[in-house]
Amino acid sequence: MGIQLKLALRNIFRNRRRTAITLAAMAFGASSIILFGGFVNFIFISVRESTIRSQVGHIQLYRKGFLDKGSVAPNDYMIANFDEIRALAKGIEHVKDVIPRLGFSGLVSTGETTTSFVGSGGNPEGEEGLSSFTRIVEGKALSSSDPRGVTLGLGMARGLGVKEGDSLTLLATTKDGGINALAVKVRGIWESGEKAYDDRFLKAPIREVQRLLDNEGEVQSIVLLLDSTENTGFVRDRLAALIRDRGFDLEIKTWEDLALRYHQVRDLFSNIFNVMALIVSFIVVLGIANTMTMSIFERTREIGTVMALGTRRSGVISMFLLEGIVLGVLGGILGAVVGIVIAKAVSFVGIPMPPPPGSTQGFIAKILIVPAVLAKAFRLSLIAAILSSLYPAWRASRLNITEALRHV
């Protein structure tokens, strides 16, 4: 072991109490970064997964032009060969579900009360993957064995004053611009946690919706659910190759293109996390600088001695910088250990969280152990230790040798 490292280690453990306090401060800093970062990552992944599972899926396919002009003339941008595409997509590794989407809107009436709705036609058998977003509170989910059974948001059901088994009439504009009506029954009532959605939304089996809109066999978009979000890139590339080879007139969007709210949440929390990390690092820097300054003051005569023996001033700087680095490494390791232990303990118990904005259900949060966050906490400890040793080390190296030797 080099003399420099030997000196650094022994000097660090010379004043055990002070070193313990400094290391505790560093461990506190590093572990708070790990804990907060782990929590924030849990939120990111929760928002990401809930957005994917309940709304956008992992990948969506559209007719080219639908996203730009589809809102004005949706009927011009329908996908006619859904069954063929489904068969091909199912053949790709990691693809779990291929779900047709057919959005529509119109009026829903009980005979006494009438209100507008936004609806989606889904494939009753394929929707499981996407249904975790809504929770049935009364009745049952859509089923192909009950083609006329629709499900409503809780807010809409209350507004209409209907319950399971009640009859409703849906009115919508057909593909050719005519008006069509469809008699349906309330099969189930669900809640999503999003009030605006629960008040306005209904779901119906896609074949009935196609009949109502008079566009047999056509869908607006196709949603793919995968076994894991990590495989999105892989499946996207395979789909792109497939579309190119077959000459389909389709475009691909992934959840990253569609989950706008996820990106907002991520940006917001990343900023909060960075500000927090900065404040913590600043406090740690002050703590170590204080320790270093005290320790250098106490060792003034030793510094004079090693300089008298022929150590250059640059050697004195590196001596104290190395001490800072060793302190930083120790504090970083300790912080990582403490952070991981607390994260595991807290996750074991779970943090009950209030409902997020726009939602009616709370959730249990955990703290994830994220390698990137661990690395960041460790890096910050090290940088903080080096930064806070710089000035004291420089001061030590500027000491006047004869005065330092006289120091008691």
Add this chain to the structure above:
Amino acid sequence: MKDILDVRELTKTYTLGKVAVTALGGVSFRAKAGEFLAIAGPSGSGKTTLLNLIGGLDVPSSGEIEIDGERLDRLAEARRADLRARKIGFVFQTFNLIPVLTAYENVEYPLLLGKVPKGERRSRVEAALAQVGIADRSRHRPAELSGGQQQRVAIARALVSGPALVLADEPTANLDSRTALEVIDLMRRLNSERGVTFVFSTHDARIMNVAGRVLRMEDGRVQNVLGANA
């Protein structure tokens, strides 16, 4: 014997605010290789100041210092540090061992600065510790050694790299009189048997008695030089 030290017209003036204190007012002398030279004089006469300048720990206001043929006063700071490591050994009144290092490691330190290879380092450290009679304490830290033992380790550290000159500012002032005598004896023996050149300051008449020459200072000047071919 050739001159190992040549000091010419050395002055040192400290300015405290507006008052200028002349600590050295033109000191000249020479020392030959193998000398045992004492610097005596009342408190405040400039002994420490002179030794600090010779050791390159401080810079003179004017004058020249030549050590083993090298002009110390002309060197930049880092070069002076290197010259100290190569040519000068220091023994301090307060021993000044590095507390976190063992006796062995303290003696090894100058050799590490000089980048002496490992095997040679070991044999030189062991030889130096043996010469000062402290080989059995090599694993001890300074706090576990008596003052006399610490000063022996410090002497081993001063001579381990084979310096041209060992400087000692009142090396026995912090020791009881018996231990002081032992340390003087050791220095004297290293001087006569090994040819180590010592230049040291002292108030102790007993050391002056064994010194080859005594440079007597008064008010920052050499008052007289007593002893062999003075």
